[in-house]
Amino acid sequence: FTVESNKLWILQTRSGKRTAKSAVKIAVDMVKEKLISKKNAVTRINPHSLDTLLHPTLDEKSKINVIAKGLPASPGAASGKVVFSSEEAERLNEMMQDTILVRVETSPEDIHGMHAAKGILTSRGGMTSHAAVVARGMGRPCVSGSSEIDINYDRKIFKTTSIEIKEGDLITIDGSTGRIIQGEVLKVKPEISGDFSKLMSWADSFRKLKVRTNSETPLDTKTARDFGAEGI
Structure with missing residues (x-):
């Protein structure tokens, strides 16, 4: 004006x-x-x-370090330890520990791990992929198709352009925006x-x-x- x-x-x-x-x-x-x-x-x-x-959302006042992005496949925010297998997600869930299941892609064999995890992150797949559809049905946050992360199952790590994340490290995913964040971030219920x-x-x-x-x-x-x- x-x-x-x-x-x-x-x-x-x-x-x-x-x-x-x-x-x-x-x-x-x-x-x-x-x-x-x-x-x-x-x-x-x-x-x-x-x-x-x-779904839970990230506290807008929190300082965050976004390490990668993917598709906002299923809304909500979740934090937890990185795990690369459904078996490990179940094991830690029995110990009352929150996890984020990180896979290249998910399949029907991963259903029990997806139930156990607080969120799902995949490096492949779109909005209609197995991970996205199942996560939405479960009400689980999911970021799919993140080509910015490189997963190595043998070494139990995934890399981005700026950082290397090991199994057991804490991350947060925002399924509403597709952001992948280092560490745990406060959330609003x-x-x-x-x-x-x-x-x-x-x-x-x-x-x-x-x-x-x-x-x-x-x-x-x-x-x-x-x-x-x-x-x-």
Whole structure:
């Protein structure tokens, strides 16, 4: 904008970048101020962005060291010790230790390790890969297809352009952005309350379809129920 002769001129406008949490708050506040209707508030929100609010997110105040990036295959943030096998993920899980399962690709044989791990990281595969699809079904954070990491199973390490990570080292993955971060980062637990709860209640009053889940295990069913599914 510019001001000329005490007159304001708008030169250019664009949609402001904002997080899903901020977008929800803005929409709810605009309804409170009677600027838009409840239905309009619901339609203004990208439904895919709401998924990030149902999972742990990184504390925005934390200092982080991003060592690599991949595809944001399954939302949420998780920290844990790096493991390269499903067996090791299970072993440490029994000892109450959090892990991140790091694989070139996952397969059905890795299901038990994916259940045991807090998050999954792969160097190959896209948004519809085995790791991505299974992780989303489990509600596990996942970063897939990170070509920036080079995994060596024999030495139990993976390398990036800037660092070498060994088995047992702590890392954090952000499945909402695809970031891979050195060390453990503070996280914020999801809360289905406040503005988000209000927006979803408005959506419930307009929708005509019931939300059900496709699950095969008690854990998957519980995860879906926690997220608001009404049946199988």
